[in-house]
Amino acid sequence: MGKGVFVISRTVGVLGIVLVAAGAATIIALSVVYAQEKSKNAEAVPPTPPATSTTTTRGPASTTPTPSNEPWDQYRLPDTLRPSTYNVMLWPRLTKNEHGLYVFTGHSTVDFKCVKDTDLILIHSNQLNLTQIDGHLATLTGLDGATAPAIRTTWLQGATHYLVIQLSDKLLAGKSYQLYTEFTGELADDLGGFYRSEYYEGSELKVLATTQMQPTDARKAFPCFDEPALKAVFYMTLIHDRNTVALANGMEIGTINTTQGEVEVSVTTFEPTPIMSTYLLAFVVCEYDFIRTPAGEKVLIRIWARPQAIAERQGDYALEKTGPILQFFENYYNAPYPLNKSDQIALPDFSAGAMENWGLITYRETALLYNNKTSSNGDKEWVATVIAHELAHMWFGNLVTMEWWNDLWLNEGFATYVSYLGADHAEPTWKLKELFVLSTVQGVFGVDALASSHPLSYPPGEINSPEQISELFDSITYSKGASVIRMLSEFLTEDVFKRGLSTYLNAFAYQNTVYKDLWKHLQDEVDKTPGLQLPGSIEEIMNRWILQMGFPVVSIDTTTGNISQKHFLIDPESVVDRPSVYNYEWYVPITWMKSGVVQAPVWLITKSADQSPMKTTDWVLVNLNIAGFYRVNYDQGNWERLLTQLNADHKVIPVINRAQIVDDAFNLARAKIVDTVLALRTTQYLSRETDYMPWESAVRSLGYYFLMFDRTEVYGSMQKYIKKQVGPLFKHFENITENWTKIPDGHNDQYNQVNAITVACKVGVEGCAELTLGWFKEWMKDPQNYSIHPNLKSTVYCNGIAAGGVDEWNFAWKAFKNTSSAAEADKLLYALSCTKIPWLLNRYLQYSLDPNMVRKQDAVFSIVYIAGNVIGQPLAWDFIRANWKFIFQSGGGGLSFGRLITGVTERFSTEFELKQLLDFKAEHADMGFGSATIALDQSIEKTKANIKWLEENKEKVDEWLTAAARQQ
Numbered sequence: 001m002g003k004g005v006f007v008i009s010r011t012v013g014v015l016g017i018v019l020v021a022a023g024a025a026t027i028i029a030l031s032v033v034y035a036q037e038k039s040k041n042a043e044a045v046p047p048t049p050p051a052t053s054t055t056t057t058r059g060p061a062s063t064t065p066t067p068s069n070e071p072w073d074q075y076r077l078p079d080t081l082r083p084s085t086y087n088v089m090l091w092p093r094l095t096k097n098e099h100g101l102y103v104f105t106g107h108s109t110v111d112f113k114c115v116k117d118t119d120l121i122l123i124h125s126n127q128l129n130l131t132q133i134d135g136h137l138a139t140l141t142g143l144d145g146a147t148a149p150a151i152r153t154t155w156l157q158g159a160t161h162y163l164v165i166q167l168s169d170k171l172l173a174g175k176s177y178q179l180y181t182e183f184t185g186e187l188a189d190d191l192g193g194f195y196r197s198e199y200y201e202g203s204e205l206k207v208l209a210t211t212q213m214q215p216t217d218a219r220k221a222f223p224c225f226d227e228p229a230l231k232a233v234f235y236m237t238l239i240h241d242r243n244t245v246a247l248a249n250g251m252e253i254g255t256i257n258t259t260q261g262e263v264e265v266s267v268t269t270f271e272p273t274p275i276m277s278t279y280l281l282a283f284v285v286c287e288y289d290f291i292r293t294p295a296g297e298k299v300l301i302r303i304w305a306r307p308q309a310i311a312e313r314q315g316d317y318a319l320e321k322t323g324p325i326l327q328f329f330e331n332y333y334n335a336p337y338p339l340n341k342s343d344q345i346a347l348p349d350f351s352a353g354a355m356e357n358w359g360l361i362t363y364r365e366t367a368l369l370y371n372n373k374t375s376s377n378g379d380k381e382w383v384a385t386v387i388a389h390e391l392a393h394m395w396f397g398n399l400v401t402m403e404w405w406n407d408l409w410l411n412e413g414f415a416t417y418v419s420y421l422g423a424d425h426a427e428p429t430w431k432l433k434e435l436f437v438l439s440t441v442q443g444v445f446g447v448d449a450l451a452s453s454h455p456l457s458y459p460p461g462e463i464n465s466p467e468q469i470s471e472l473f474d475s476i477t478y479s480k481g482a483s484v485i486r487m488l489s490e491f492l493t494e495d496v497f498k499r500g501l502s503t504y505l506n507a508f509a510y511q512n513t514v515y516k517d518l519w520k521h522l523q524d525e526v527d528k529t530p531g532l533q534l535p536g537s538i539e540e541i542m543n544r545w546i547l548q549m550g551f552p553v554v555s556i557d558t559t560t561g562n563i564s565q566k567h568f569l570i571d572p573e574s575v576v577d578r579p580s581v582y583n584y585e586w587y588v589p590i591t592w593m594k595s596g597v598v599q600a601p602v603w604l605i606t607k608s609a610d611q612s613p614m615k616t617t618d619w620v621l622v623n624l625n626i627a628g629f630y631r632v633n634y635d636q637g638n639w640e641r642l643l644t645q646l647n648a649d650h651k652v653i654p655v656i657n658r659a660q661i662v663d664d665a666f667n668l669a670r671a672k673i674v675d676t677v678l679a680l681r682t683t684q685y686l687s688r689e690t691d692y693m694p695w696e697s698a699v700r701s702l703g704y705y706f707l708m709f710d711r712t713e714v715y716g717s718m719q720k721y722i723k724k725q726v727g728p729l730f731k732h733f734e735n736i737t738e739n740w741t742k743i744p745d746g747h748n749d750q751y752n753q754v755n756a757i758t759v760a761c762k763v764g765v766e767g768c769a770e771l772t773l774g775w776f777k778e779w780m781k782d783p784q785n786y787s788i789h790p791n792l793k794s795t796v797y798c799n800g801i802a803a804g805g806v807d808e809w810n811f812a813w814k815a816f817k818n819t820s821s822a823a824e825a826d827k828l829l830y831a832l833s834c835t836k837i838p839w840l841l842n843r844y845l846q847y848s849l850d851p852n853m854v855r856k857q858d859a860v861f862s863i864v865y866i867a868g869n870v871i872g873q874p875l876a877w878d879f880i881r882a883n884w885k886f887i888f889q890s891g892g893g894g895l896s897f898g899r900l901i902t903g904v905t906e907r908f909s910t911e912f913e914l915k916q917l918l919d920f921k922a923e924h925a926d927m928g929f930g931s932a933t934i935a936l937d938q939s940i941e942k943t944k945a946n947i948k949w950l951e952e953n954k955e956k957v958d959e960w961l962t963a964a965a966r967q968q
């Protein structure tokens with residue numbers, strides 16, 4: 001899935017980092033990670049009253065919930081049947097029925113082959129009311145002369161999502177059969193399966209039907225063998241209102257007008273799909289417009305959106321970039337795009353960022369639409385990288401698919417990595433390959449430094465239930481997956497990596513694989529490349545990165561030339577109770593430079609080794625461009641030399657590594673490997689730094705200080721020091737923008753302009769508040785004509801609302817409700833959390849759970865933003881505690897529960913807060929925390945670490961900041 005869980009928008013993300021603090025990882029994960037609504041205890045579909053023709057029976061098993069070892073109590077399907085073809089007809093109703101429900105009806109056949117004799121058919125079906133036919137919930141016929149045994153009994157096994165069919169005789173291996181079902185389902189606004197999304201066109205409410213199947217919701221749309229390895233061909237037919245258009249994975253073959261009973265409808269049929277997995281299915285019925293590539297191109301590309309968005313040309317950017325990115329991947333994979341069309345559609349309600357359905361990619365509006373009046377450069381980058389991420393899946397993931405969800409990390413990590421390559425091809429001036437380090441590597445270091453982290457790869461048997469599968473969609477899977485794949489590609493060289501990848505994709509097209517299949521194909525290429533020296537096979541090297549959690553800190557001692565490694569834990573006292581056969585040691589590729597000159601790379605494959613060229617009195621810098629997934633520490637002498645170099649001429653050190661020095665130092669300090677004062681000293685040179693990446697790293701690192709100190713007396717000296725450091729940056733941008741009348745040319749300069757203003761305003765640099773308030777007031781005076789530059793909107797709105805009162809808030813709320821641009825709405829969603837007035841924040845919290853006020857997909861974001869505000873923090877925590885049951889049961893969204901907990905507890909740093917958190921865990925233990933289970937434990941761990949950190953560092957930091965603020 002796309003950066004689904006990705007950020008709501010990149011700009012908000014950047015701001016959120018300062019204000020929501022420590023939020024980099026959270027926000028990125030939010031946008032990329034996937035959050036699907038699902039109710040934890042999906043219940044058996046209750047029996048339908050004996051009315052009309054639709055009735056449901058409930059079998060004995062579902063009324064006796066005693067655990068058993070019956071096949072229908074297992075989450076995994078038995079290996080007895082393999083589907084080959086489905087024929088599915090669906091008819092969504094976009095108006096309520098007489099019971100006030102939106103529903104869809106349908107019928108479906110599946111042809112399957114029996115591979116082992118069995119008298120039991122298990123097929124997934126969840127929350128569907130199946131119609132009785134001849135006394136059973138399905139009918140069975142034999143194919144190709146096979147005789148179907150009679151059905152003995154059928155029932156729905158709710159907990160495991162099965163339609164169970166017991167036969168009076170055996171299906172025979174080698175024979176094929178066909179199963180037929182008829183069903184009704186609710187077209188709910190639950191963002192999963194076949195669901196409903198709504199928007200207003202003027203004052204008219206429009207309803208559309210769309211899908212989100214990944215990972216386990218195809219079974220909510222029609223009965224199917226819903227596991228990724230059970231690939232089949234799908235023939236789709238959609239019945240729909242005549243004023244709507246119907247889309248599916250395959251190209252439309254034709255639409256005819258007809259009637260169903262009294263109702264005038266259209267019927268659209270589609271080309272059969274290639275052999276594919278159920279989780280990649282998609283169908284949409286809507287009143288959208290589209291733009292397309294000219295006729296005659298090999299691949300038809302269409303961008304679909306609300307008619308108003310198309311009219312405002314918000315789809316143009318996506319259309320312009322999709323072709324080049326597809327071509328880039330054809331070259332990169334050395335394999336043609338497998339389909340004849342690529343539809344991409346922007347949906348008003350969508351849980352993830354986007355979803356790579358084969359041939360019909362679905363997006364959040366902000367991930368596909370670009371509006372040059374309201375979208376910032378970050379929003380634009382978001383669009384380019386999400387499109388690239390989803391297109392990358394068309395081969396990697398869709399054509400060749402993981403055997404089971406335990407290998408999700410490979411699918412998502414890979415797509416996340418190559419999305420930066422694809423987007424870089426489309427936007428070569430943006431330096432996206434460098435930005436990858438900020439967005440992805442540094443973001444996930446924080447999560448993976450916890451003892452409660454987890455390995456990238458699980459044994460298949462450990463992942464079974466839908467909740468376990470949902471929990472995999474986290475930042476470890478996406479960002480660490482991407483980081484270690486980038487490391488692999490770097491040490492193999494891109495050429496070798498691409499060649500292995502290409503043979504892998506060609507060998508396994510339309511099939512399923514495990515990650516070792518990729519290793520094997522890469523290894524074959526390594527073996528054919530004589531010059532490439534590795535310390536072991538790819539499997540030996542990579543197992544250490546994917547089968548054990550965490551990553552090392554590599555320590556360089558330039559006085560002896562010794563290098564060594566150690567599992568990096570942000571809290572050195574935390575206990576790692578997950579054993580690893582590799583003893584938390586890694587094979588580490590060491591790239592390095594000495595006084596600015598790049599040296600021959602080496603590998604560290606033991607705990608410690610002597611590397612005599614590193615015994616030197618020059619400065620040594622290790623992990624160039626952060627190609628390796630590890631942090632670096634040095635002896636004090638080398639740290640001093642690096643600091644001296646930064647203060648004398650920082651440009652000698654590559655920009656990514658300037659960012660790394662800051663980021664590593666702050667994190668090593670938190671882990672008590674270096675002194676906190678050393679970390680603070682890495683920020684001293686920033687008064688002369690104008691580049692984005694080091695500033696961004698500092699802003700994020702200091703984000704932690706804001707969180708820990710903004711409720712304490714240390715805040716005064718902290719503000720003073722940061723003010724002194726950011727003042728020159730603010731002036732720099734004032735100059736190069738000709739007194740704020742222009743926007744800098746460079747993509748990264750544009751980002752850093754926002755940092756300059758945001759940080760300057762936060763710490764009270766003279767002129768900043770006047771500047772942003774001035775813009776905000778102008779906008780309030782003349783909202784139709786006055787336009788704040790989109791890059792600056794988030795920070796200007798936030799500062800305006802923070803300084804203002806009820807009128808400013810209400811004005812922004814109205815703008816939020818009225819805008820037709822999702823990018824604009826996201827900025828306002830964030831800015832509304834900036835007010836300092838408690839009752840406004842409380843009201844906003846209330847709104848967040850009311851789908852008429854805040855879309856469900858955004859609810860978690862608004863609560864987390866409010867918690868990022870120092871005044872909103874306790875309010876949000878009280879609110880969550882008071883409403884947890886409701887939030888949890890109404891489905892705040894699978895993975896986003898985790899983000900919610902993480903976001904709201906980010907500032908926790910007192911014993912009292914720890915106790916509250918533990919009480920909260922105990923109080924709801926019976927209901928469980930579903931996909932937030934790990935996040936809750938991580939929050940507890942982080943709170944403990946924060947308490948300790950404050951005890952040890954508060955005075956020291958205060959002293960240093962006070963002195964540094966005074967220095968000239």
Ligand SMILES: *[C@@H]1O[C@H](CO)[C@@H](O)[C@H](O)[C@H]1NC(C)=O
Pocket residue numbers: 046047048049101103104129184185186187
């Ligand atoms: C399914 O059946 C139940 C029980 O009769 C009913 O409450 C529910 O509304 C039905 N769902 C749909 C979509 O018709």
Ligand SMILES: *[C@@H]1O[C@H](CO)[C@@H](O)[C@H](O)[C@H]1NC(C)=O
Pocket residue numbers: 242243255256257266
């Ligand atoms: C079907 O009906 C719609 C609406 O009445 C009309 O616009 C469309 O042209 C018709 N299509 C065909 C194939 O007749």
Ligand SMILES: *[C@@H]1O[C@H](CO)[C@@H](O)[C@H](O)[C@H]1NC(C)=O
Pocket residue numbers: 313372373
């Ligand atoms: C925004 O897009 C419109 C429509 O494509 C175009 O006419 C206009 O010049 C663009 N404005 C800017 C500032 O790029």
Ligand SMILES: [Zn+2]
Pocket residue numbers: 001002003356389393411412415
């Ligand atoms: Zn993905």
